[in-house]
Amino acid sequence: MRKFSFIAHMPDAPGSLHRAAEIIKEYDGNINRIQFDRRIDPGTVFYEVTATDESYRKITGKLAEIGYLQSSIKPLDFLKFCVYLPHQPGALYEFLSYTTSAGANIALIDFDDKGRHPHRLTVSLNLEQSMVIDQLLDQLKSRYRLEIIEYDKTGRHLDDTVFYVRYAQEVRDIIGESEETFLLSFLADTNHIVQELMDRGCDPRRAFDCVLTTGRTINETKGDRFYADVQQFPLSPGITLYCFQLPCGGSIFLIQTPDEIVMIDTGYGIYHDAVMTMFSHYGLGNLRNLSRIIVTHADADHCGAAGFFPVPVLLHKDTLEIIRTNNRAYGSRNQESVLEEFYTKMINLFSEFNAPQDIRVFPDPVGLSRGTLPVISTFHAGEVTFEVLEGLGGHTCGQIFLYSPTHGLIFAADSVINFASLTKERADYSSLAAFLVTSVNVNSELAKQERTTLLALAEETDRALAGTGQRCLICGGHGAVSVLENGKLTPLGDIEHYVAKKE
Incomplete structure (x- = not known):
C-alpha cells in the first residue's frame, strides 16, 4: 500500500463527488485527503489516497474513462x-x-x-x-x-471558473515551461498548504497570492533589475569585511585577506550572475582567491548559490539533511508540517536552488560552549580566528553562528536581525514567508533563547573591547551590520546602494 495524489476535474453537478468516491471504494482505495472549495474553483478536487499500485492504476483509469481525471493543466x-x-x-x-x-x-x-x-x-x-x-x-x-x-491564447485572462488553470499559467510565467506532471504536483502541493491555512482561519486567496508574489518578486529583482546595499569594514591591516544585502532574502558576507576570500552564506541561486558582476564592481574580481564557503543554515537565501562555486562548503550535519530531504523543518517538532515542506520546495524552485557539491560537515560538540551555544569548531580567515557555535534549533535545525572575540564579530544568521534597517521592499518580501509557514522559526522558544544568548555575547564582547576603539559587529542574516546602542541594534558605518547596470 502506498500513498498517491491526483487531481480530478469533474462536473459541477450533484453526485459528482459521490461518483468519484464510489470508484475509489470499488478498487479498495482509502481517501487520506480531499479538498474542494467552490469559492476557489467549482470543478477541481484534490485527492490523496492509499492503495496498491494495481488499485491506483484502476482508480485513475476509471476516473479517466468518465472524464474526471485531470492529466494536464494546459492554458485554455x-x-x-x-x-x-x-x-x-x-x-x-x-x-x-x-x-x-x-x-x-x-x-x-x-x-x-x-x-x-x-x-x-x-x-x-x-x-x-x-x-x-x-x-x-x-x-x-x-x-x-x-x-x-x-x-x-495565453491563459492570462481566464476567470475563476477555471482558477487552477489560471494559477498554473501564472506559475509558468515565473518558472518557464515545465512538464505537465510537475505542474500538477505543484498545484496539489499548493492546494494542500491552502487547505492547512484555511483550517487556521486564513484567506485562501491570500495564500495563493503569497506564493505567486514570492516568485514574482524574486524574478523582478534579478539580472539588470538587481540591486544591493553594501557595507565595508576594515578588520585589521589587509583584512576587509564586506556585507552585501541582496534584494530578497539573506545577505552575503565576504572576508578578504591578502591570501584568500572566505564567503559566509551565498544568497539565492537566481542572483548568482548579478552577484558576480557586483563583486567585480567592488574589486573582488571573479573570486579566484575564494577558499571556502561557510553556510549558516539551509534556507535557500543563505545557501542556494553554493553549487556555483568549486570550493569546499562547510555546514552542520542537520543543514545537510534539510537540503537532502527538501524540508526546512527537518529535525524539529514541525517536521511533519505540510507548510514547511511546501515552502522549502517552493522557494527552492523559484530561487533556482543550486545545492553545494564539495561538502564538509562540522564535528559534534566537544564540551566547550558560549553561554547556551556549544562550540563545535574553529577556523581562521587570515589572522581572524572564529569559533563555530551550534544553534539550539530555533530558526532551523543545524543553524550555526560564527564568533570572533578578539576582532569583535558575531555572525548571527537569522537569530539576530536588525529589522528596523530593512527597506519596506525587503520587509514586505519577508512577510510572505511568515504568512505561508505561520512562523519562520521552527521552534520560537528556542529561537528566543538563541537571540538572548547572542545579544548577551555581544554585550560581553563590547565590554572586553572597551578602550580599544573596537565594537562588536553583529552581522545578522538580513539587514545592516549593526552594533548595540543602549540595548538596541544600530546600523554601523556607511551603507552604499549598488544598482546593476542596464545592458
Missing part, C-alpha cells in the same frame, strides 16, 4: 465577444446550442432587453483548443452579427 483559450440576437422566443436557446456543441465553458453572460443595447448579448468563453474557437466563430459569424472584444 479565452474569448469575449458581443453577439446581436433577434428579439424572439428561443433566440438564446439556439445560440447556446452552438457553444454547447463546441464544449465551451461559459464564464460570463450578460443580456438585458431594457438596457442600452436591448439586442446585444455579451459572452465570455473558456475553451481548450484554438481550433474549436475558430470553428465556433465561423459558425456564429454566418448566423449573427459579432463583435470580438478579447481573444487570449
Whole structure:
C-alpha cells in the first residue's frame, strides 16, 4: 500500500463527488485527503489516497474513462465577444446550442432587453483548443452579427471558473515551461498548504497570492533589475569585511585577506550572475582567491548559490539533511508540517536552488560552549580566528553562528536581525514567508533563547573591547551590520546602494 495524489476535474453537478468516491471504494482505495472549495474553483478536487499500485492504476483509469481525471493543466483559450440576437422566443436557446456543441465553458453572460443595447448579448468563453474557437466563430459569424472584444491564447485572462488553470499559467510565467506532471504536483502541493491555512482561519486567496508574489518578486529583482546595499569594514591591516544585502532574502558576507576570500552564506541561486558582476564592481574580481564557503543554515537565501562555486562548503550535519530531504523543518517538532515542506520546495524552485557539491560537515560538540551555544569548531580567515557555535534549533535545525572575540564579530544568521534597517521592499518580501509557514522559526522558544544568548555575547564582547576603539559587529542574516546602542541594534558605518547596470 502506498500513498498517491491526483487531481480530478469533474462536473459541477450533484453526485459528482459521490461518483468519484464510489470508484475509489470499488478498487479498495482509502481517501487520506480531499479538498474542494467552490469559492476557489467549482470543478477541481484534490485527492490523496492509499492503495496498491494495481488499485491506483484502476482508480485513475476509471476516473479517466468518465472524464474526471485531470492529466494536464494546459492554458485554455479565452474569448469575449458581443453577439446581436433577434428579439424572439428561443433566440438564446439556439445560440447556446452552438457553444454547447463546441464544449465551451461559459464564464460570463450578460443580456438585458431594457438596457442600452436591448439586442446585444455579451459572452465570455473558456475553451481548450484554438481550433474549436475558430470553428465556433465561423459558425456564429454566418448566423449573427459579432463583435470580438478579447481573444487570449495565453491563459492570462481566464476567470475563476477555471482558477487552477489560471494559477498554473501564472506559475509558468515565473518558472518557464515545465512538464505537465510537475505542474500538477505543484498545484496539489499548493492546494494542500491552502487547505492547512484555511483550517487556521486564513484567506485562501491570500495564500495563493503569497506564493505567486514570492516568485514574482524574486524574478523582478534579478539580472539588470538587481540591486544591493553594501557595507565595508576594515578588520585589521589587509583584512576587509564586506556585507552585501541582496534584494530578497539573506545577505552575503565576504572576508578578504591578502591570501584568500572566505564567503559566509551565498544568497539565492537566481542572483548568482548579478552577484558576480557586483563583486567585480567592488574589486573582488571573479573570486579566484575564494577558499571556502561557510553556510549558516539551509534556507535557500543563505545557501542556494553554493553549487556555483568549486570550493569546499562547510555546514552542520542537520543543514545537510534539510537540503537532502527538501524540508526546512527537518529535525524539529514541525517536521511533519505540510507548510514547511511546501515552502522549502517552493522557494527552492523559484530561487533556482543550486545545492553545494564539495561538502564538509562540522564535528559534534566537544564540551566547550558560549553561554547556551556549544562550540563545535574553529577556523581562521587570515589572522581572524572564529569559533563555530551550534544553534539550539530555533530558526532551523543545524543553524550555526560564527564568533570572533578578539576582532569583535558575531555572525548571527537569522537569530539576530536588525529589522528596523530593512527597506519596506525587503520587509514586505519577508512577510510572505511568515504568512505561508505561520512562523519562520521552527521552534520560537528556542529561537528566543538563541537571540538572548547572542545579544548577551555581544554585550560581553563590547565590554572586553572597551578602550580599544573596537565594537562588536553583529552581522545578522538580513539587514545592516549593526552594533548595540543602549540595548538596541544600530546600523554601523556607511551603507552604499549598488544598482546593476542596464545592458
